[in-house]
Amino acid sequence: MTDSPSASESPSAPAAAPPGVYRLDPARTVVRADVKAMFGLITVHGTLQLRSGEVMVGDTAAESSVRATIDAGSFSSGNATRDRDVVSPALLDAAAYPEITFTGQGASQDGARWLVPGSVTAHGVTAPATLTMDDIRSDDGAVRFHAITTLDRTTFGVTKKKGMVGTAVAVTIEAVAVPA
Numbered sequence: 001m002t003d004s005p006s007a008s009e010s011p012s013a014p015a016a017a018p019p020g021v022y023r024l025d026p027a028r029t030v031v032r033a034d035v036k037a038m039f040g041l042i043t044v045h046g047t048l049q050l051r052s053g054e055v056m057v058g059d060t061a062a063e064s065s066v067r068a069t070i071d072a073g074s075f076s077s078g079n080a081t082r083d084r085d086v087v088s089p090a091l092l093d094a095a096a097y098p099e100i101t102f103t104g105q106g107a108s109q110d111g112a113r114w115l116v117p118g119s120v121t122a123h124g125v126t127a128p129a130t131l132t133m134d135d136i137r138s139d140d141g142a143v144r145f146h147a148i149t150t151l152d153r154t155t156f157g158v159t160k161k162k163g164m165v166g167t168a169v170a171v172t173i174e175a176v177a178v179p180a
Contacts, residue, residue, distance in 0.1 A: 024053030036166035
């Protein structure tokens with residue numbers, strides 16, 4: 001037996017998240033970006049600030065959606081020189097492209113995880129991306145979840161610093177959403 005619904009069934013939304021509209025709380029949501037650097041010798045860990053976002057949990061997973069906007073100029077790794085370099089025209093070019101957005105529609109269950117297909121817009125380019133959500137739970141009216149995706153920075157035209165900065169950017173989100 002399997003826990004996955006059959007192809008003809010539309011899975012219900014996660015039980016920990018009752019149907020409704022939720023606002024992502026920027027003060028309690030953490031967005032991390034990890035990338036290999038120095039020809040793969042080290043991993044740079046940074047954070048970015050969530051500007052805004054919304055999760056709509058539908059009666060079925062297909063009716064659910066998510067939208068999040070991140071401040072591209074907020075990159076922080078604890079190294080001021082690196083942080084300035086990341087937001088400069090050499091990489092994110094946050095002055096010209098101040099926001100990074102994810103929009104997703106629908107979800108499909110993959111074991112204990114939920115896959116949300118959508119797109120990321122960064123550096124003026126929109127590309128497909130899938131957000132993998134797990135550890136979804138309700139706590140004092142808020143919905144908390146962990147989500148991950150990996151982006152290839154070159155897809156978004158961020159091609160400078162080859163070797164010094166890896167191409168795969170692992171994005172991890174620890175989100176808190178409250179009823180809107």
